[in-house]
Amino acid sequence: MELSLPLLSVKNLGRQLGDRWLWRGVSFELRAGDCMGLVAPSGAGKTLLMRNLVVLDPIQQGEVRFEGKTPAEWELPAYRSRVMYVPQRAIALDGTVQDNLKQVFDLAIHRQRQFQPDTVCTWLKQLGRGPEFLNLTGSRLSGGEAQILALLRALQLDPQVLLLDEPTASLDAATTAKVEALLHDWLRQPERACMLTSHDTEQIRRVTHRQLNLGDFV
Amino acid sequence: MENNYIAIGYGQLALSALLILVNVGLSAALRLGLGRSLLVAALRMVVQLLLIGFVLEWLFTQDNALVVVAIALVMAAIAGVSAVNRTQRRFGGIYWHSLLSVLSASALVTGFAMVGIIRVQPWYDPQYLIPMLGMVLGNTLNGISLGLDRFMEGLITQRDQIETLLVLGATRWEAAHDQVRSAIRVGMIPTINSMTVMGLVSLPGMMTGQILAGANPIDAVRYQIVIMFMIAAGAALGIFAVVLLAYRRLLSPEHQLRLDYLEKAGHR
Structure with missing residues (x-):
């Protein structure tokens, strides 16, 4: 396992707010099968690090590479379809859950794929939800339901690296355990890696193999 | 040139100024606190x-294309700056975007009207060029400020949706074209509304002026129709240009939403 090339490699990444460095010199690698916990006190810039990893904000210092190529070399939409960030605040787009899941296949980068209702329903079942979940209106979802939607919307696009920002913050304990099991299964596929933040240190210990403490890079 | 309208003397002007007392009186009676700004506004209007x-009067005696074009450029520049001044937010380059959009839209439309439609000789005859340009500019300015404002506010209120699409692999256009479209639509609405009710609810100022000056109403109406088409085209081109320029600035080639470029007006 250790011999494989890293999927994601981050070198010397730094982020400034005004004159103050939030963190700098952040370097790490995610290899196939890795699940890394990102820990730091709130306000330390965990979300900003994840945003930087998908270049949603400009990279001020350092470098990110996926399979050896920079995001610019991949072209951003292609890069983000492989290294997918799932923000903490899950946003439902217009329409039902199914519309939400289907409409991302209209994006140019995913057009060669197709919505797979069967796969989605299998996942839903694993999470203790029936197929009727697909007919709920996106804008009326509870916080937890929206998180499930956001997670499935990302999973169905088959990314190789998942960056999950507090993926279970709005979920009850039972569903949280099911999401963790689903992630565990997902990671067992080849060439997959994941990074996650959580306010729940127990969850970090349960789910991740190692941890990156942003506090070490101030 | 024989005038077939009643010229207004300075005494008569003074008499009309009495009408502002209606506003001042109302403001005083209801304690609206508008008296001072009313007087300043009235004074500015008269002096300007x-x-x-x-x-x-001086300009219309000019027979020099350069002088006329220079004046036209100054007018367009003022329109470009005023359009931005009415928006709530700013970003670096917004004034240039507005200037470029106003200039190109009004030059194209007015040029086409002068040379192609009305066929004025010479093409820069200030008696035609300046008033028509002024009308196009006024409306383009409105459209641009509405469209820009809507675009910037739309990006802010829809930020989460746009970034959700971006992280799912959308290009900047896929993520933001809804905002571009709705901004252009909002910018065009006043022009469409005014065309819809024109002649029924509103008698346009230019037409009224021509009629007062003794022009045949049918001729005046024809001018008005030409002007309205010019205004509609000018506004559409100007809004389209300014919103697309703002789009290219606020959605970077790296497919990022750069709301950090935006700042509230007056916070410079």
């Missing part, structure tokens, strides 16, 4: 118009 009257 009297001055522009003298400028136009």
Whole structure:
């Protein structure tokens, strides 16, 4: 396992707010099968690090590479379809859950794929939800339901690296355990890696193999 | 040239100024606190118009294309700057975007009207060029400020949706074209509304002026129709240009939403 090339490699990444460095010199690698916990006190810039990893904000210092190529070399939409960030605040787009899941296949980068209702329903079942979940209106979802939607919307696009920002913050304990099991299964596929933040240190210990403490890079 | 309208003397002007007392009186009676700003506004209006009257009188005797074009450029520049000044937010380059959009839209439309439609000789005859340009500019300015404002506010209120699409692999256009479209639509609405009710609810100022000056109403109406088409085209081109320029600035080639470029007006 250790011999494989890293999927994601981050070198010397730094982020400034005004004159103050939030963190700098952040370097790490995610290899196939890795699940890394990102820990730091709130306000330390965990979300900003994840945003930087998908270049949603400009990279001020350092470098990110996926399979050896920079995001610019991949072209951003292609890069983000492989290294997918799932923000903490899950946003439902217009329409039902199914519309939400289907409409991302209209994006140019995913057009060669197709919505797979069967796969989605299998996942839903694993999470203790029936197929009727697909007919709920996106804008009326509870916080937890929206998180499930956001997670499935990302999973169905088959990314190789998942960056999950507090993926279970709005979920009850039972569903949280099911999401963790689903992630565990997902990671067992080849060439997959994941990074996650959580306010729940127990969850970090349960789910991740190692941890990156942003506090070490101030 | 024989005038077939009643010229207004300075005494009569003074008499009309009495009408502002209606506003002042109302403001005083209801304690609206508007008295001072009303008087300042009235005074500005009178001074600006009297001055522009003298400028136009001088301008219409000019037979030099350069002078006329220079004046036209100044007018367009003022329109470009005012359009931005009415928006709530700013970003670096917004004034240039507005200037470029106003200039190109008004030059294209007015140029086409002068040379292609009305066929004025010479093409820069200030008696035609300046008033028509002024009308196109006024409306383009409105459209641009509405469209820009809507675009910037739309990006802010829809930020989460746009970034959700971006992280799912959308290009910047896929993520933001809804905002571009709705901004252009909002910018066009006043022009469409005014065309819809024109002649029924509103008698346009230019047409009224021509009729007062003794022009045949049918001729006046024809001018108005030409002007309205010019205004509609000018506004559409200007809004389209300014919103697309803002789009290219606020959605970077790296497919990022750069709301950090935006700042509230007056916070410079």
